[in-house]
Amino acid sequence: MSLDPAFPVWIDDQLVDAHAALIPVADxxxxxxxxxxxxxxxxxxxxxxxxxxxxxxxxxxSHAAASLGLAPDVDEGAIxxxxxxxxxxxxxxxxxxxxxxxxxxxxxxAVPQPAPPPRLILNAAPWTAPAGPLGRIARSSVMRAPGAPxxxxxxxxxxxxxxxxxxAQALGADDAxxxxxxxxxxxxxxxxxxxxxxxxxxxxxxxxxxxxGITRGVLMAAGLVRExxxxxxxxxxxxxxxxxxxxxxxxxxxxxxxxxxxxxxxxGASLAAAITRHRHTxxxxxxxxxxSGG
Amino acid sequence: MSLDPAFPVWIDDQLVDAHAALIPVADxxxxxxxxxxxxxxxxxxxxxxxxxxxxxxxxxxSHAAASLGLAPDVDEGAIxxxxxxxxxxxxxxxxxxxxxxxxxxxxxxAVPQPAPPPRLILNAAPWTAPAGPLGRIARSSVMRAPGAPxxxxxxxxxxxxxxxxxxAQALGADDAxxxxxxxxxxxxxxxxxxxxxxxxxxxxxxxxxxxxGITRGVLMAAGLVRExxxxxxxxxxxxxxxxxxxxxxxxxxxxxxxxxxxxxxxxGASLAAAITRHRHTxxxxxxxxxxSGG
Numbered sequence: 001m002s003l004d005p006a007f008p009v010w011i012d013d014q015l016v017d018a019h020a021a022l023i024p025v026a027d028x029x030x031x032x033x034x035x036x037x038x039x040x041x042x043x044x045x046x047x048x049x050x051x052x053x054x055x056x057x058x059x060x061x062s063h064a065a066a067s068l069g070l071a072p073d074v075d076e077g078a079i080x081x082x083x084x085x086x087x088x089x090x091x092x093x094x095x096x097x098x099x100x101x102x103x104x105x106x107x108x109x110a111v112p113q114p115a116p117p118p119r120l121i122l123n124a125a126p127w128t129a130p131a132g133p134l135g136r137i138a139r140s141s142v143m144r145a146p147g148a149p150x151x152x153x154x155x156x157x158x159x160x161x162x163x164x165x166x167x168a169q170a171l172g173a174d175d176a177x178x179x180x181x182x183x184x185x186x187x188x189x190x191x192x193x194x195x196x197x198x199x200x201x202x203x204x205x206x207x208x209x210x211x212x213g214i215t216r217g218v219l220m221a222a223g224l225v226r227e228x229x230x231x232x233x234x235x236x237x238x239x240x241x242x243x244x245x246x247x248x249x250x251x252x253x254x255x256x257x258x259x260x261x262x263x264x265x266x267x268g269a270s271l272a273a274a275i276t277r278h279r280h281t282x283x284x285x286x287x288x289x290x291x292s293g294g
Numbered sequence: 295m296s297l298d299p300a301f302p303v304w305i306d307d308q309l310v311d312a313h314a315a316l317i318p319v320a321d322x323x324x325x326x327x328x329x330x331x332x333x334x335x336x337x338x339x340x341x342x343x344x345x346x347x348x349x350x351x352x353x354x355x356s357h358a359a360a361s362l363g364l365a366p367d368v369d370e371g372a373i374x375x376x377x378x379x380x381x382x383x384x385x386x387x388x389x390x391x392x393x394x395x396x397x398x399x400x401x402x403x404a405v406p407q408p409a410p411p412p413r414l415i416l417n418a419a420p421w422t423a424p425a426g427p428l429g430r431i432a433r434s435s436v437m438r439a440p441g442a443p444x445x446x447x448x449x450x451x452x453x454x455x456x457x458x459x460x461x462a463q464a465l466g467a468d469d470a471x472x473x474x475x476x477x478x479x480x481x482x483x484x485x486x487x488x489x490x491x492x493x494x495x496x497x498x499x500x501x502x503x504x505x506x507g508i509t510r511g512v513l514m515a516a517g518l519v520r521e522x523x524x525x526x527x528x529x530x531x532x533x534x535x536x537x538x539x540x541x542x543x544x545x546x547x548x549x550x551x552x553x554x555x556x557x558x559x560x561x562g563a564s565l566a567a568a569i570t571r572h573r574h575t576x577x578x579x580x581x582x583x584x585x586s587g588g
Contacts, residue, residue, distance in 0.1 A: 003320045022316035026297045032452040033327030109456050145437035149457040157451030158326040162403050163443040181475040
């Protein structure tokens with residue numbers, strides 16, 4: 001069994017046991033990668049519980065769903081209540097995945113008319129952020145095309161990231177840096193890349209094909225990270241390289257090619273503090289969503 | 295129901311009714327687009343029956359599966375026998391889809407170790423090639439990255455093609471031309487693009503990100519089409535624009551921007567004849583596969 005058997009799974013409005021969590025082979029998420037997903041952090045302790053950055057995740061999801069014509073609207077209240085039922089029964093931090101597909105269709109790429117009902121999956125698993133820094137990151141030859149839906153949105157068409165990571169791991173590295181059309185570094189397989197130099201933090205632009213990460217967005221909104229084109233030489237001469245995403249928060253990179261980095265440094269520490277702060281200050285968003293809608 | 299209810303579906307070694315054709319939500323084909331597919335033409339008449347170009351489809355599948363580390367080997371004999379059971383009960387032409395995924399996994403991109411068993415789906419539907427030419431094709435802004443697995447292989451990560459087609463149809467066009475990193479035309483959403491000029495047929499290079507289509511490969515191997523970079527101006531001044539894939543064979547395009555084309559022309563007719571010939575001469579490959587292996 002590949003899902004955590006302790007957690008049931010929401011398939012639309014049915015909460016089913018993990019072993020019975022099945023979808024039709026005609027789902028376009030399966031046949032064509034025609035859908036999007038979000039990976040979110042659930043904090044559950046005695047004082048408070050909820051999804052961190054829920055509003056930002058829902059905003060990215062709604063934007064993608066609208067842009068792709070996937071779903072007319074996303075019911076944030078219903079999603080929040082389903083997540084609470086999934087995660088709120090037991091204490092602890094969890095990784096929650098939301099998957100939204102275009103639903104089932106006959107063969108072919110054309111979206112059926114009338115559009116099929118979209119399909120929403122929610123599942124969870126216990127989550128502990130990895131301790132210590134990431135080891136070595138490697139250049140990948142896998143290119144992300146700017147302007148392609150698979151780059152602009154967090155879609156189910158994720159094989160390029162899967163393959164970049166697989167190739168890197170086969171060579172003994174811990175993650176891969178995917179590239180833009182000029183061969184420049186963009187982002188890791190499942191994290192945004194932040195380059196720290198002389199007290200300033202940069203990240204490659206979304207317009208070049210970098211994934212619009214939620215945590216990246218939080219740090220940019222806080223004025224702590226700014227977008228700028230990044231070269232491989234910038235990675236070599238950085239004071240620190242950092243990976244950020246919703247689950248890991250900030251994680252420093254130990255090695256890139258012949259360069260070894262001392263650690264996250266003071267900028268890394270300030271980003272980590274900002275993320276922790278945002279995680280807690282954003283929890284009321286989730287509370288508000290629980291009370292909203294139908 | 296989105297699958298043809300008259301056809302059962304193979305899920306690994308189980309032949310199930312279409313309404314019961316389900317896969318786990320943990321399948322990486324679903325969660326990450328981590329798999330590949332083939333769409334094949336079944337001919338079934340009184341004299342002979344089988345998959346056209348079976349060897350070429352299996353070669354592309356095996357190459358992709360090996361390159362992506364998806365499946366150690368592809369049992370062509372078993373696949374052929376499953377397809378015969380699916381399609382051979384009734385006469386008529388059918389579209390057969392083979393889907394091969396990396397199987398189920400826990401959350402995250404990393405391929406589980408040991409690798410999960412891959413999952414193989416085979417389904418079929420009646421197929422009649424569309425009569426007459428395609429109407430209008432439109433430029434897309436959707437870019438295919440050369441060297442990306444999603445461009446090199448026919449993977450389940452297909453949302454870029456879906457979205458290019460959807461955007462074109464929303465603007466009243468019948469198909470979209472996806473672009474390379476210089477913005478040049480590459481291929482349609484689900485067909486190779488062939489440009490005919492002064493009796494010669496060209497198609498954009500796979501090295502630029504065009505999908506390595508099976509029918510495109512047949513025509514190239516026959517010396518009837520050759521790879522060359524193609525510009526938008528080439529489309530404007532072409533004598534004919536043709537779409538080719540395994541199901542439609544050859545289909546001419548009627549309009550691109552302000553240019554109207556008279557039809558497939560003599561080159562188009564010779565390509566169509568070559569495809570028809572290949573469809574029939576390749577059927578013994580399928581017969582041979584039926585008799586092979588376990």
